[in-house]
Amino acid sequence: MGERWAGSTRKARLPRDWHKIRLRILERDGYRCHVCGGPGADGVDHVIPGDDHSDANLKAIHHHVAPCHLRKTAADRPRVGRPPERHPGLI
Numbered sequence: 001m002g003e004r005w006a007g008s009t010r011k012a013r014l015p016r017d018w019h020k021i022r023l024r025i026l027e028r029d030g031y032r033c034h035v036c037g038g039p040g041a042d043g044v045d046h047v048i049p050g051d052d053h054s055d056a057n058l059k060a061i062h063h064h065v066a067p068c069h070l071r072k073t074a075a076d077r078p079r080v081g082r083p084p085e086r087h088p089g090l091i
């Protein structure tokens with residue numbers, strides 16, 4: 001067991017029984033997305049991004065069916081290495 005992924009925080013490591021946890025969270029939350037409040041959530045989100053896979057840190061979210069997860073993940077990510085958008089023609 002080495003920490004081969006050390007340094008790569010882009011993708012959080014998921015536990016082996018993730019599919020079970022995921023289903024449990026989805027059922028707990030009634031498949032209701034915690035971002036937009038709509039039904040039909042098909043994914044589970046880490047409220048605080050990282051390796052905390054406890055129930056308290058997991059909530060149902062729209063993953064494939066709506067961009068809720070993408071939006072939240074983009075908002076969570078610190079803006080490092082991503083220069084602000086510029087429109088040279090407007091300067």
Ligand SMILES: [Zn+2]
Nearest residue numbers: 033036062068
């Ligand atoms: Zn949603």
